[in-house]
Amino acid sequence: MGSIPDPGELTELTPPSFDEFQRQTSLMTSCTLLWKELSDHFTSLEQNLLKKSEAIKRKIQNLEQETKESLDELEQREVTIMESVEIAVGKVEKSKEAALKVLKRGRSDDDDGEVDDNEGLLMNLKSLCLKMDTGRFWRFVTARKKELEALRSQMPLALADCVDPAKFVLEAISEVFPVDKRVDKSERGNDLGWACVLVLESLIPVVVDPKIGKSRLLVTPTVKERAKEIAETWKASLEERGGIENVKTPDVHTFLQHLVTFGIVKEEDVDLYRKLVVGSAWRKQMPKLAVSLGLAKKMPDMIEELISRGQQLDAVHFTYEVGLVHKFPPVPLLKAFLKDAKKAAASIMEDPNNAGRAANLAGRKEQSALRAVIKCIEDYKLEAEFPPENLKKRLEQLEKVKPEKKRPAAVPANKRTRANNGGPMPPAKAGRLTNASPYHSPPTMYGSRSPPTNPYAYSPEAAPPLAGSYPGAPMNYPAYGGYGNGMVPAYQQAYYR
Numbered sequence: 001m002g003s004i005p006d007p008g009e010l011t012e013l014t015p016p017s018f019d020e021f022q023r024q025t026s027l028m029t030s031c032t033l034l035w036k037e038l039s040d041h042f043t044s045l046e047q048n049l050l051k052k053s054e055a056i057k058r059k060i061q062n063l064e065q066e067t068k069e070s071l072d073e074l075e076q077r078e079v080t081i082m083e084s085v086e087i088a089v090g091k092v093e094k095s096k097e098a099a100l101k102v103l104k105r106g107r108s109d110d111d112d113g114e115v116d117d118n119e120g121l122l123m124n125l126k127s128l129c130l131k132m133d134t135g136r137f138w139r140f141v142t143a144r145k146k147e148l149e150a151l152r153s154q155m156p157l158a159l160a161d162c163v164d165p166a167k168f169v170l171e172a173i174s175e176v177f178p179v180d181k182r183v184d185k186s187e188r189g190n191d192l193g194w195a196c197v198l199v200l201e202s203l204i205p206v207v208v209d210p211k212i213g214k215s216r217l218l219v220t221p222t223v224k225e226r227a228k229e230i231a232e233t234w235k236a237s238l239e240e241r242g243g244i245e246n247v248k249t250p251d252v253h254t255f256l257q258h259l260v261t262f263g264i265v266k267e268e269d270v271d272l273y274r275k276l277v278v279g280s281a282w283r284k285q286m287p288k289l290a291v292s293l294g295l296a297k298k299m300p301d302m303i304e305e306l307i308s309r310g311q312q313l314d315a316v317h318f319t320y321e322v323g324l325v326h327k328f329p330p331v332p333l334l335k336a337f338l339k340d341a342k343k344a345a346a347s348i349m350e351d352p353n354n355a356g357r358a359a360n361l362a363g364r365k366e367q368s369a370l371r372a373v374i375k376c377i378e379d380y381k382l383e384a385e386f387p388p389e390n391l392k393k394r395l396e397q398l399e400k401v402k403p404e405k406k407r408p409a410a411v412p413a414n415k416r417t418r419a420n421n422g423g424p425m426p427p428a429k430a431g432r433l434t435n436a437s438p439y440h441s442p443p444t445m446y447g448s449r450s451p452p453t454n455p456y457a458y459s460p461e462a463a464p465p466l467a468g469s470y471p472g473a474p475m476n477y478p479a480y481g482g483y484g485n486g487m488v489p490a491y492q493q494a495y496y497r
Contacts, residue, residue, distance in 0.1 A: 193250020341369030
């Protein structure tokens with residue numbers, strides 16, 4: 001057996017090697033870095049979990065709030081439904097009694113005659129509504145396009161006397177919507193979209209629930225189903241009309257107003273609504289209709305598209321409607337619109353065939369653009385950012401310029417003969433160009449899209465109420481119009497505001 005070394009005896013110690021020391025140091029460094037990495041990872045996971053937890057809590061709170069609001073609304077609807085029905089039944093009974101009295105009196109058939117004042121107009125409208133005489137009502141309205149101001153103020157009062165106003169309106173406009181059934185059509189008489197929109201807008205304050213307002217419309221299930229069928233028929237006829245790009249703006253406006261009036265907007269058709277609104281964006285009501293159609297979230301993209309198509313002025317009105325002025329400042333858009341208008345006017349001046357007429361058209365185009373921008377500046381109080389004085393001076397200069405008429409060379413009477421038989425030639429017909437539309441313009445102003453040469457401009461009138469504002473006072477649409485001369489309709493206060 002080996003001897004046990006004495007503790008007091010010194011033994012020779014093996015000195016540690018430097019390589020071992022470096023290995024140990026490297027191992028400690030690796031462990032420290034790994035620990036820090038794991039610690040940071042778990043800290044990040046914890047923070048993410050906390051954030052997700054807070055987000056879930058907020059969503060749960062919002063969901064609970066929305067559920068509570070929905071339950072409260074349902075409870076209110078349930079509580080008020082009987083009262084609303086009683087009010088509606090009472091109105092129907094009164095309308096029925098009034099209609100019977102009118103029929104017993106055997107009123108003469110001169111209801112379609114001239115009326116002198118608003119009271120006379122209202123009496124005629126009420127008489128037709130009480131009788132539910134949709135045919136004569138439609139003829140009465142369409143014959144009074146010049147009395148739009150009075151019609152708009154009196155028609156809701158008259159429709160309120162109908163036994164079933166929603167059904168009455170559908171039947172009244174059925175001659176031209178969803179499909180035009182008229183046999184005899186004239187070029188000027190084809191535009192009855194203004195009357196359809198007028199009647200549809202006037203129906204809204206009549207059918208809103210008297211207790212809870214616009215969230216419930218007093219339209220019978222049968223009539224609402226009929227309204228849905230009409231909407232589907234109109235959509236199916238788009239191909240026959242040449243597609244979305246070629247459908248007439250009055251038809252588009254009537255269709256969209258029909259959806260809003262009867263509360264039959266479909267979420268799956270939002271893309272169709274978007275295309276229709278953009279295609280008729282120069283109509284005054286389109287920004288508000290777009291919101292009522294559920295397009296508020298798509299507005300930024302729609303505004304970008306309008307700008308890319310050279311419709312900067314339309315884009316300005318859309319931005320103000322949805323509060324996106326900070327994202328799309330109006331002044332640069334208005335200046336770009338004027339710049340494009342000048343380019344379009346300059347391109348017209350290059351017409352070598354008819355210099356006089358080209359100068360006239362170019363001047364009118366620039367005048368129209370200037371009026372539109374000045375009006376926009378006034379409506380949205382942009383004078384501080386875009387002083388309109390220079391624009392007004394330029395407009396005055398253009399208005400003073402009168403186009404020079406080129407006089408034809410004088411030809412002796414005895415030398416003006418017919419080529420075929422030598423007989424005297426009659427004077428050349430004057431004004432052959434007067435019937436031509438004065439609103440032609442090159443597509444440079446609107447890119448690939450030019451509004452129709454017949455812009456369906458209507459006479460001024462008060463702002464109509466739209467869905468989303470009832471019950472209550474009518475909305476005031478910002479007054480702006482087209483831009484004239486083929487770019488869009490001539491700038492004036494159009495029928496719809």
